Amino acid sequence: MSASEKLQNEVERQKRKIEEIEKSIETVEKEFNEKFDYERESIEEHKKFLAEPELEIAIVGTINAGKSTFINALLQENIASTDARPETASLTKFKYADENKLEIKFYNEEEWNELWESVEESKKKNQANVFKEEFENSGAKNIKNDYLGKSDETIEVSNIEKLKNKIKDYTSRQSEIHYFVKEITVYLNNENMPKNVTIVDTPGLNDVVAYRSDITKDYIKRANAVVVCQSYLNLGDREFNDIASFFGNIGDKSYKVIILGTQIDKLNKPKEEWENIKEDWKNQFKVFYDKDQNLINNNIIGVSSFVFSNLIELENGKEHNEDNILSIYRFAKSYGIELSLQDPNLNNKIIDNYNQIIELTNIKKVNSLITNKIIANRVEEIIYDLENKYLSMINYISNKANNIKNENSHNKATLDMEKKEKEESILKRNEEIKKIEEDMKAINNAFDKIKEEWLNLNKKLKETIKNITNKD
Ligand SMILES: Nc1nc2c(ncn2[C@@H]2O[C@H](COP(=O)(O)OP(=O)(O)O)[C@@H](O)[C@H]2O)c(=O)[nH]1
Numbered sequence: 001m002s003a004s005e006k007l008q009n010e011v012e013r014q015k016r017k018i019e020e021i022e023k024s025i026e027t028v029e030k031e032f033n034e035k036f037d038y039e040r041e042s043i044e045e046h047k048k049f050l051a052e053p054e055l056e057i058a059i060v061g062t063i064n065a066g067k068s069t070f071i072n073a074l075l076q077e078n079i080a081s082t083d084a085r086p087e088t089a090s091l092t093k094f095k096y097a098d099e100n101k102l103e104i105k106f107y108n109e110e111e112w113n114e115l116w117e118s119v120e121e122s123k124k125k126n127q128a129n130v131f132k133e134e135f136e137n138s139g140a141k142n143i144k145n146d147y148l149g150k151s152d153e154t155i156e157v158s159n160i161e162k163l164k165n166k167i168k169d170y171t172s173r174q175s176e177i178h179y180f181v182k183e184i185t186v187y188l189n190n191e192n193m194p195k196n197v198t199i200v201d202t203p204g205l206n207d208v209v210a211y212r213s214d215i216t217k218d219y220i221k222r223a224n225a226v227v228v229c230q231s232y233l234n235l236g237d238r239e240f241n242d243i244a245s246f247f248g249n250i251g252d253k254s255y256k257v258i259i260l261g262t263q264i265d266k267l268n269k270p271k272e273e274w275e276n277i278k279e280d281w282k283n284q285f286k287v288f289y290d291k292d293q294n295l296i297n298n299n300i301i302g303v304s305s306f307v308f309s310n311l312i313e314l315e316n317g318k319e320h321n322e323d324n325i326l327s328i329y330r331f332a333k334s335y336g337i338e339l340s341l342q343d344p345n346l347n348n349k350i351i352d353n354y355n356q357i358i359e360l361t362n363i364k365k366v367n368s369l370i371t372n373k374i375i376a377n378r379v380e381e382i383i384y385d386l387e388n389k390y391l392s393m394i395n396y397i398s399n400k401a402n403n404i405k406n407e408n409s410h411n412k413a414t415l416d417m418e419k420k421e422k423e424e425s426i427l428k429r430n431e432e433i434k435k436i437e438e439d440m441k442a443i444n445n446a447f448d449k450i451k452e453e454w455l456n457l458n459k460k461l462k463e464t465i466k467n468i469t470n471k472d
């Protein structure tokens with residue numbers, strides 16, 4: 001069976017199981033007059049995964065950590081908007097395709113109201129006021145009715161430059177439309193874009209609009225792997241806790257959290273200073289990596305996306321400014337590459353050392369980590385994550401069903417005490433309870449059976465994956 005057939009089978013299997021669960025829930029809801037709203041929501045969420053079972057890699061971190069710059073380095077194309085000011089306000093998904101195009105999803109009225117409420121309630125009063133002021137001045141108000149609740153838009157473009165302009169039109173902080181854009185998907189015909197994967201640029205975890213950071217946090221929960229961009233500068237408690245929570249989502253597969261120390265070219269002595277910071281981070285994060293020294297060493301990586309992209313542009317003969325050259329010079333020099341600012345041939349000397357400097361930026365290292373450790377096992381990873389989500393969902397539902405059952409036996413005991421007075425009605429009630437208990441038992445048995453089946457599969461998968469990982 002091919003990998004995609006295997007995935008398809010698994011998805012169909014889960015869909016059938018979910019139908020069964022939905023029927024069971026319907027019965028319980030009717031019999032007990034209990035609502036399973038929350039559970040139904042998680043079922044809907046799960047159905048969404050099943051409708052689009054793709055490997056998703058989330059690029060996350062605080063504002064200005066260098067998430068978008070990292071994606072651009074990875075794709076070797078300045079496609080994600082970057083800026084010293086927050087620029088990414090909506091989830092931006094990148095996928096490979098034969099034709100470049102853009103898909104845009106807008107907020108609906110209800111979502112917008114929630115978003116606006118979170119601005120009003122923001123504790124960061126100053127930033128919230130700046131947000132409101134910018135919104136007022138942008139003229140976004142006048143187009144609000146045109147965009148809220150607008151159906152999804154697909155825009156086909158003839159070349160990459162047009163695609164970049166369109167992305168700016170919809171997502172740049174300068175554009176008034178960006179306020180209403182919830183999510184965009186960029187389909188890229190780019191050889192560096194891995195196939196069958198979605199790479200997602202996310203709004204900062206510390207976005208002034210809490211509603212937007214919450215979207216990011218929810219999204220991370222469904223991603224199959226997480227690349228954390230963390231500036232070497234500011235790993236505080238908050239950032240540490242956020243990173244810790246990503247490990248919580250990933251189960252026992254901690255290799256799927258990769259922590260990048262970003263912008264290391266900005267350090268005075270990138271080589272020595274980053275080495276020190278890395279030692280410190282290794283200590284802080286070792287518990288999450290099961291104290292596996294190899295994993296800790298491989299998954300905490302210092303990168304300079306900026307130097308990487310500058311170098312590629314220099315090599316391609318693209319226009320470059322002094323700052324870009326200076327950043328390469330300082331970085332290379334700190335790793336012992338002989339260069340001199342006085343040298344009239346500095347640019348050529350840099351190009352002579354191109355391969356070595358490219359290696360030092362570590363972008364290729366991250367790329368091969370993502371390719372070989374995550375994308376290579378794509379189908380197994382998706383199935384494993386789908387199944388974990390499924391398992392936690394039915395666990396939840398089955399617990400709730402059990403609670404209702406227990407409560408019901410308590411009611412039965414109370415009823416027993418009043419037996420003499422209301423014998424007749426009690427007889428009837430007991431009949432009812434018996435029937436309900438029988439139904440409940442059937443439902444729980446069904447849940448247990450599904451759960452057991454799933455746990456077995458889970459075990460098998462884990463072993464398979466362990467074997468695959470051990471082979472490397
Ligand atoms: N020197 C240097 N600057 C960087 C690097 N990565 C990002 N930046 C700059 O940091 C700012 C924020 O980067 P951006 O990618 O937009 O951050 P995001 O908010 O996390 O997406 C921009 O001005 C980038 O040019 C890097 O590796 N080195």
Ligand SMILES: [Mg+2]
Nearest residue numbers: 067068087088
């Ligand atoms: Mg960004």
